């Protein structure tokens with residue numbers, strides 16, 4: 001039996017990974033997050049507390065560690081820079097040190113926001129990062145710490161994640177139910193990725209000798225406006241939706257204008273293809 005230690009277990013990705021692993025006899029799970037759950041299944045672990053990270057990991061002695069914990073509130077990161085650095089950069093460093101000290105396989109999750117969005121073709125794993133937000137910069141420092149302190153780790157860059165919790169899909173459905181006029185930016189190109197589809201890749205990579213950087217998003221690309229239209233079409237809703245430009249919707253953090261990742265390494269090294277974003281969205285909307 002393999003021992004799997006998960007941080008950020010109550011987040012969108014953490015919950016999807018648990019869904020995939022919870023009934024598998026071959027894994028024993030140790031689940032942690034910044035908040036414990038009511039049943040006592042998910043234990044409290046603040047990844048910015050180095051001593052606790054070390055003692056929890058050493059006492060469970062996992063074969064595999066999956067770090068899903070992060071400060072993902074992109075705009076809040078701009079005003080709470082120190083907290084963002086502690087969670088997105090220092091936390092991964094502490095986890096990487098502990099993982100390396102016991103030879104555990106570490107899978108760390110990162111983001112498309114490490115790139116500046118100036119490209120016109122999908123970013124491969126060889127592309128040079130150049131973050132334009134505090135969230136992106138702190139995640140990039142976290143990635144570097146992970147590689148420095150645990151050189152065999154796998155770092156998975158993904159984008160536009162939706163699953164259980166607050167996300168774009170749920171916000172659109174809520175606004176449609178409230179019969180609100182909806183305005184959505186149409187000039188930022190993205191690839192929406194369901195947390196379940198991402199969890200499947202992670203569970204697959206857990207059992208391989210994966211290491212280094214991976215891009216893992218659903219296939220294809222769209223813009224947020226078209227994404228919203230697709231959500232409404234599949235959900236059978238017909239709210240009034242207006243396409244707007246980024247300049248009409250100012251936010252504290254800058255977003256990359258073109259944020260499409262090429263899953264080159266997954267495809268070429270592992271022969272692994274993720275679902276098209278439209279198919280993953282249909283699967284998600286059928287489930288909720």
Ligand SMILES: NC(=O)c1ccc[n+]([C@@H]2O[C@H](COP(=O)([O-])OP(=O)(O)OC[C@H]3O[C@@H](n4cnc5c(N)ncnc54)[C@H](OP(=O)(O)O)[C@@H]3O)[C@@H](O)[C@H]2O)c1
Pocket residue numbers: 007008009010011012013014033034035045046047048067068069070071072073087091109110111112139157158159160161162165
């Ligand atoms: N969401 C996206 O669109 C997106 C896009 C690209 C990459 N990613 C990356 O994918 C990964 C998973 O994202 P997600 O969407 O599952 O995020 P999420 O739903 O925000 O989950 C993150 C989890 O980490 C927890 N956390 C925050 N601070 C912590 C701390 N100090 N110690 C322990 N846990 C802490 C959060 O708890 P609280 O709720 O209590 O803060 C939350 O449960 C992250 O690495 C993220 O950067 C996400």
